[in-house]
Amino acid sequence: MQQDSRATETPGCVVGVDVGGTNLRVALADTAGTILARWSTSTVGIRSPEKVIRLIHDGVRKVMRQVAAPPDTLKAIATGVPGITDIESGTVVATSYLMGWQNIPLRAQLEQELKLPAAVDNDVNLAAIGEKWAGAARGIEDFVFLAIGTGIGAGIVLNGRPYRGTCWAAGEIGYMLLPGTAEEPAQTDEPGALESLLGGEGIRAQWQNVWSPDRTSLPKELTATEIFDNARGDALAQAILAKSATLLAHAIYNVSRVLNCPLFVLGGAVGLHPSLGHATREILERWDLRGRPRVVSSALGEDAQLLGAIRTALDAAAAHARLPESVRF
Numbered sequence: 001m002q003q004d005s006r007a008t009e010t011p012g013c014v015v016g017v018d019v020g021g022t023n024l025r026v027a028l029a030d031t032a033g034t035i036l037a038r039w040s041t042s043t044v045g046i047r048s049p050e051k052v053i054r055l056i057h058d059g060v061r062k063v064m065r066q067v068a069a070p071p072d073t074l075k076a077i078a079t080g081v082p083g084i085t086d087i088e089s090g091t092v093v094a095t096s097y098l099m100g101w102q103n104i105p106l107r108a109q110l111e112q113e114l115k116l117p118a119a120v121d122n123d124v125n126l127a128a129i130g131e132k133w134a135g136a137a138r139g140i141e142d143f144v145f146l147a148i149g150t151g152i153g154a155g156i157v158l159n160g161r162p163y164r165g166t167c168w169a170a171g172e173i174g175y176m177l178l179p180g181t182a183e184e185p186a187q188t189d190e191p192g193a194l195e196s197l198l199g200g201e202g203i204r205a206q207w208q209n210v211w212s213p214d215r216t217s218l219p220k221e222l223t224a225t226e227i228f229d230n231a232r233g234d235a236l237a238q239a240i241l242a243k244s245a246t247l248l249a250h251a252i253y254n255v256s257r258v259l260n261c262p263l264f265v266l267g268g269a270v271g272l273h274p275s276l277g278h279a280t281r282e283i284l285e286r287w288d289l290r291g292r293p294r295v296v297s298s299a300l301g302e303d304a305q306l307l308g309a310i311r312t313a314l315d316a317a318a319a320h321a322r323l324p325e326s327v328r329f
Contacts, residue, residue: 012073016309026059037066076317080123126308128155143263148271245279267298
């Protein structure tokens with residue numbers, strides 16, 4: 001990460017975008033990273049990259065209009081997507097099963113549509129950048145951001161910089177094989193073994209599989225966070241919470257033994273639930289571990305991805321400003 005200070009000297013504004021399987025969010029920010037305007041819309045049922053790009057374009061126009069910003073003040077855009085992303089070529093290699101993209105040249109398409117410098121990255125990597133820049137990991141050179149929402153992903157930061165791996169797939173911990181999960185690796189277009197149990201959809205499916213009116217007075221149709229909300233007073237919900245916390249503690253333990261990172265930041269709608277964080281920390285504290293990592297909740301919440309995208313857009317704008325005139329847009 002080690003951002004160039006000249007990025008904040010770029011005049012004008014930038015846009016950060018967070019593309020998800022169920023919604024798309026756009027934020028306009030000034031050169032200090034302060035969010036000036038926001039816009040969001042549903043992506044449910046939308047799988048076409050072209051339609052998503054049109055939504056992004058619509059969102060950019062709307063946030064610019066909210067603050068009456070002239071078009072020429074917009075200097076760059078950065079977009080996060082839920083999948084394996086080659087940031088050098090700007091290609092989305094593969095997204096989650098919710099979107100199903102493969103080898104989409106998203107950066108080139110955005111630059112063609114918007115006539116702006118663009119950057120793309122995995123959404124969880126952007127969340128880690130956001131936490132490093134303005135959140136719970138400020139001043140920390142080595143840490144892991146764990147996003148637990150519909151699915152699971154990790155943004156790994158080593159020596160102050162995002163670590164993306166040889167094939168851009170570092171941090172795909174949803175595919176980890178742990179005791180109690182599937183014994184065979186999942187295909188990349190399917191939920192991974194850990195994700196199938198610990199992701200929001202996996203927790204909901206577990207609840208429905210064990211639910212019966214004889215075991216709980218709670219309804220069968222509950223989200224993961226609703227199950228955790230009721231864990232204090234319902235034995236079945238407590239059992240689901242305990243299993244989820246145990247899986248998460250095992251995953252954190254395994255990753256910490258490999259990377260030796262002192263900090264894990266929990267994010268995502270499920271990961272931010274206080275009951276899950278508390279139960280996971282209790283398990284880790286029971287284990288007599290040398291160099292036990294600290295586990296904290298995201299300081300930025302749902303804005304982690306957007307702020308990481310804004311930070312990346314600021315860097316893209318600064319890099320573009322330093323290019324020779326002949327190679328600018």
